[in-house]
Amino acid sequence: MKNNVTMRDIANQLGVSIVTVSKALGDKDGVSEELKSRIKRLATEMNYRYNTPARSMKEGLSYNIGVIIPERFTEISQSFYLRIYQHISRILDTYGYYGILNILNHDDEEQLYLPRIYNEKKVDGIIVLGQVSKKYIELIETMQLPKIFTDFYDEHADIDSVITDNFYGSYEITNYLIQNGHTNIAYIGNIHSTSSIQDRFLGYYKSLLEHNIPMKQELIINDRDERGRDIDIELPSPLPSAFVCNCDRVAYKLSDKLKAKGYNIPQDCSIVGFDNDFYATLSSPQLTTVEVNMVQMATISVNSIMEKINHPGKRFGRVLVQGQIIYRDSVLTLHPNKDDIL
Amino acid sequence: MKNNVTMRDIANQLGVSIVTVSKALGDKDGVSEELKSRIKRLATEMNYRYNTPARSMKEGLSYNIGVIIPERFTEISQSFYLRIYQHISRILDTYGYYGILNILNHDDEEQLYLPRIYNEKKVDGIIVLGQVSKKYIELIETMQLPKIFTDFYDEHADIDSVITDNFYGSYEITNYLIQNGHTNIAYIGNIHSTSSIQDRFLGYYKSLLEHNIPMKQELIINDRDERGRDIDIELPSPLPSAFVCNCDRVAYKLSDKLKAKGYNIPQDCSIVGFDNDFYATLSSPQLTTVEVNMVQMATISVNSIMEKINHPGKRFGRVLVQGQIIYRDSVLTLHPNKDDIL
DNA sequence: CTGAAAGCGCTTACAG
DNA sequence: CTGAAAGCGCTTACAG
Structure with missing residues (x-):
């Protein structure tokens, strides 16, 4: 079951260094076109799969965004937020990112537990989808990473939010x-x-x-x-x-x-x-x-969080999305x- | 915005080695109770967050499961699969795992593109939620990682599936x-x-x-x-x-x-x-x-994929979930x- | 154009 | 009980 082809394996086969393989597969400069294409060919032949987590660690980025939805908005009759999550997930994809859904259950909200995705450094930012309690908002504010509130806001909290007008x-x-x-x-x-x-x-x-x-x-x-x-x-x-x-x-x-x-x-x-x-x-x-306009809300939420990841100080305030x-x-x-x- | 407290920082503050900090925070043997609690206290004081990705790389596990849903099952009037995904995500949580949603769009299915979550080694296994084309099933079979089909099966493909009876x-x-x-x-x-x-x-x-x-x-x-x-x-x-x-x-x-x-x-x-x-x-x-029985289907799907991650050869065949x-x-x-x- | 060295933040033997 | 060494799979300077 293990597919553990690494750059090292490719390098060994070809008698070159790992650095060269890394450059070739990453389409960086500093490798001759000929070597580059030989490396690429061998990589596909060997079913090489790029190990994103390794790059992640080097860069300190997970390429994941956590989407937190309070449990009460996910009941059988409500699919609004699940839907927006779906759009968010699709749009994140265009950035090379992934969305990790985190349902916040009643108890954790009450007990003020931080989401595991945060404690475990699984995500580069979070989108909170749906209103949480005042106390929990305060807790979220202490989280040291980019965050966006979607479909609600809090007048006291100084957090960027994307809401319908x-x-x-x-x-x-x-x-x-x-x-x-x-x-x-x-x-x-x-x-x-x-x-x-x-x-x-x-x-x-x-x-x-x-x-x-x-x-x-x-x-x-x-x-x-x-x-x-x-x-x-x-x-x-x-x-x-x-x-x-x-x-x-x-x-x-x-x-x-x-x-x-x-x-x-x-x-x-x-x-x-x-x-x-x-x-x-x-x-x-x-x-x-x-x-x-769900798509618009999802788009702005994702664009904003990406922007904040790249420019930590960036603020957006309350962004209103017009309805019709x-x-x-x-x-x-x-x-x-x-x-x-x- | 950066919270880059690492075990090294804690170790330096206390004048001990990183190994000791790692053992203490991981509740492993080999550290005196007294030191252990001092380390833990300092960790919370410094807002230390455990860096799962680092452990992941060491272990070769991502602690993520990819959930692939074909686009056509996610239209406005259908929320069945989104719902099951929600349950899957909740149950994965009990394993310390996360679910990454991957909507498979029409084109990618037609063109037989492998999902990015696979190519980038973002997941330890995948659950395919909803019937895909024969050709795509064949493609999935070539993927070298544990996989489960949920809510459909293919009589020719030798893949484990969880379906309603x-x-x-x-x-x-x-x-x-x-x-x-x-x-x-x-x-x-x-x-x-x-x-x-x-x-x-x-x-x-x-x-x-x-x-x-x-x-x-x-x-x-x-x-x-x-x-x-x-x-x-x-x-x-x-x-x-x-x-x-x-x-x-x-x-x-x-x-x-x-x-x-x-x-x-x-x-x-x-x-x-x-x-x-x-x-x-x-x-x-x-x-x-x-x-x-959606919950049952999600539960069995998750349990099975976890089982397969821990025991690579494990097979389940077609598991039928009784309706009522x-x-x-x-x-x-x-x-x-x-x-x-x- | 090519590669040796160092490092991302951890853990796992192993030695003292 | 404590820690130095090696390694997970990459990338980023830097040197040749």
Whole structure:
């Protein structure tokens, strides 16, 4: 099973030095073209495989990036982060890097254990994918290597993060509802749960403010407990004419619930989501929603971490990735507002 | 940013040798308890992190396992393999190993390129997750390191694989339909596409044979082209009383299609799926289906690859992981068959 | 153009 | 109990 062909073996076969083999295989200068091609040919013949770990040690780089995802975001119904990880992994590949997935389980997060990938120097940098506790953020800050937060941020921590422009996306889609004549609009989401949900709420609120629509406490509806687990959504009565949901998954659940009670969507009630994931096209009618640009988020996260590896001092701050409204069939036009339609 | 505390630094501070530090931190014999604890204390004080790559090189092990997933199984609607990867990654952790995800893209598969993780000696073994082409299987066989196929196999290739007992699962769920009075049963799936779909078909067929129900060609319905991409499902006319679908996703699609045409499920037509994934509970009525034991598959795959790393000659052959029927609401009892009900 | 020497951070015999 | 020596498979100056 062992394939232990090394540069030494090639060198011995050809009666040259290891240095020369190293130069030839690395396409460096200082070897005649003729020798170089002889070496390369023999290398393939002998099924030589380059030993990256050896180079790694010399350079002090592992060519791995750790991707940390908190366990609670990896449950059966959620594949958003797993998906982004997949993109990250693909993009890292273009840099000659690899992604190592590290699921952070509840206990380790609570006990403030450092991830093994860090303690064992397995990675050159880490991308934290999904909000972790304040305490854990502080712990991460003590880690001496480049790091990026993706899809969340912490206003107190001075860490670079790549996030969707939740605020603006939510603001825009709420504007869209108002343009379509809605004024009685609820927001669904635990506004103390994650920065994303909170910012989406604030975008909704800004839109109300700008249109002089008073915000009603009873229309801010909770959807999950402090640990992020779903709770039953309590429908307000009377029903508002539209719901801004903090994500498509919850919009899907809401839609199901309303339909079960005999309401038609969007005739009796409009719904908009956020993410444009899987759930958006699964629900019927399909959801009008804000699309999160996953590829862009993954790309920027990877580019930034690579940049930080090469230039240690480099800072990026909070990078916002713009979303885009996808218009589908879950919003009813009540009476078009002439001002906005033009 | 650099944290380059090495054993040498600790040794120098304490005026001892590197060997002694290595023994102390590795909890080896040959250091007095007193010195050992002094060394450990200083190590934490200095934020020393163990350099696994260095040990790796010495031992010739990377402590990484490559998980190869063909690109076509990672599309937006499919998260099955990503999910298994997640379990694999979690279980590898218990061995002190890490999982490196390697998406195999169409071109590389076609061009028969070896994965970079292999060429660069980044991994000690690989798990191939999801069926690859015959040619690529042959290429994988030439790779000189432990390997496991998960969720598919090749009858010609002599490689260890971990698969769901597709044949038996499908046989059982078809039996269940027949016990409920169904005799006109269709199978949906491209039976030349993957070994899973083929074996599930054969289980269905065995059940028909055993009950002396003739198989009708027109009731074997294609659902995807040779590249695995969905095609429109053509409903047979007249409609059979039940459909055995090769997976829940397709069952979900079928259910939607039937409902759109005004049929009620299961009143007009029964449907069973396979996998018990996300789609099974998403469709309404929820699907009666065969649950694939993902955790078990991941566990066996990991245990086997670890075993093979430690004992190179070790072979496992084809390991079948039993499924389990999950009874829900998508099957109508036509007239119970007294013999089977008892 | 070619190669001897030193080193990356550890561990494993082996000697004292 | 403690440590000098050799080595894992490479690369990077530097010398010839």
